[in-house]
Amino acid sequence: MTATSGEVGEERVLQLELRTMAHAGLVGFPNAGKSSLLRAISNAKPAVAAYPFTTLHPHVGIVNYRDHEQVAVADIPGIIRGAHLNRGLGLSFLRHIERCRFLLFVLDISSPEPWTELEHLRYELDQYEPDLSHRPHAIIANKMDLPNSKEKLMILRGLVKQRVIPVSALTGQNTEELFYTSGSCTMEGFKSKKKLKDGKGSIYHFM
Numbered sequence: 647m648t649a650t651s652g653e654v655g656e657e658r659v660l661q662l663e664l665r666t667m668a669h670a671g672l673v674g675f676p677n678a679g680k681s682s683l684l685r686a687i688s689n690a691k692p693a694v695a696a697y698p699f700t701t702l703h704p705h706v707g708i709v710n711y712r713d714h715e716q717v718a719v720a721d722i723p724g725i726i727r728g729a730h731l732n733r734g735l736g737l738s739f740l741r742h743i744e745r746c747r748f749l750l751f752v753l754d755i756s757s758p759e760p761w762t763e764l765e766h767l768r769y770e771l772d773q774y775e776p777d778l779s780h781r782p783h784a785i786i787a788n789k790m791d792l793p794n795s796k797e798k799l800m801i802l803r804g805l806v807k808q809r810v811i812p813v814s815a816l817t818g819q820n821t822e823e824l825f826y827t828s829g830s831c832t833m834e835g836f837k838s839k840k841k842l843k844d845g846k847g848s849i850y851h852f853m
């Protein structure tokens with residue numbers, strides 16, 4: 647038996663980043679009601695308060711869909727205008743959105759122009775990563791219990807092609823539709839998954 651003298655071993659420090667955080671992500675301006683909605687549809691209990699930036703780290707809640715399927719939904723800290731320039735810790739918050747396969751755009755329907763907020767949100771996402779706002783998504787019109795919400799909902803629906811889901815996290819109005827959308831869209835997406843190159847790796851595109 648022969649033996650050679652070994653070489654010095656290699657040592658390496660690796661920084662790994664988890665590319666997928668959740669199936670679906672709640673995305674919106676501060677105070678839109680993202681944490682309240684996650685509380686309404688999942689087992690998670692993120693803090694809710696009447697001031698912006700209550701949430702500073704994402705919370706992931708599990709939605710138990712059709713008894714046997716579990717869908718992870720993330721409550722992502724609020725995005726503000728200029729987030730892509732790192733205003734309001736924007737870059738670190740936008741990074742979390744990139745790690746969700748399905749987006750739930752949460753609008754405060756009682757705000758003066760929710761449709762303009764939607765445009766601003768999309769702009770911030772696309773400035774951060776081209777086409778990020780085109781990931782499969784649904785629009786959630788939250789705070790439907792507040793005055794003038796029905797009129798605003800009609801205007802919003804007239805302006806966008808996508809499905810708009812009216813809900814109130816406060817009263818629980820129509821939160822089942824959000825629950826089923828988070829569950830079913832995501833699972834259908836998995837069934838018809840198609841890989842797209844995003845320049846940094848692969849993401850799943852939901853048909």
Ligand SMILES: Nc1nc2c(ncn2[C@@H]2O[C@H](COP(=O)(O)OP(=O)(O)OP(=O)(O)O)[C@@H](O)[C@H]2O)c(=O)[nH]1
Nearest residue numbers: 677678679680681682695699700701724789815816
């Ligand atoms: N009237 C009404 N108020 C709501 C509704 N949903 C949330 N709110 C209130 O809106 C405020 C903000 O709610 P959050 O759930 O903390 O909002 P958020 O989007 O998570 O806010 P950030 O974490 O700051 O990004 C709180 O005072 C909630 O009670 C709703 O459907 N109707």
Ligand SMILES: [Mg+2]
Nearest residue numbers: 680681700701
């Ligand atoms: Mg929050």
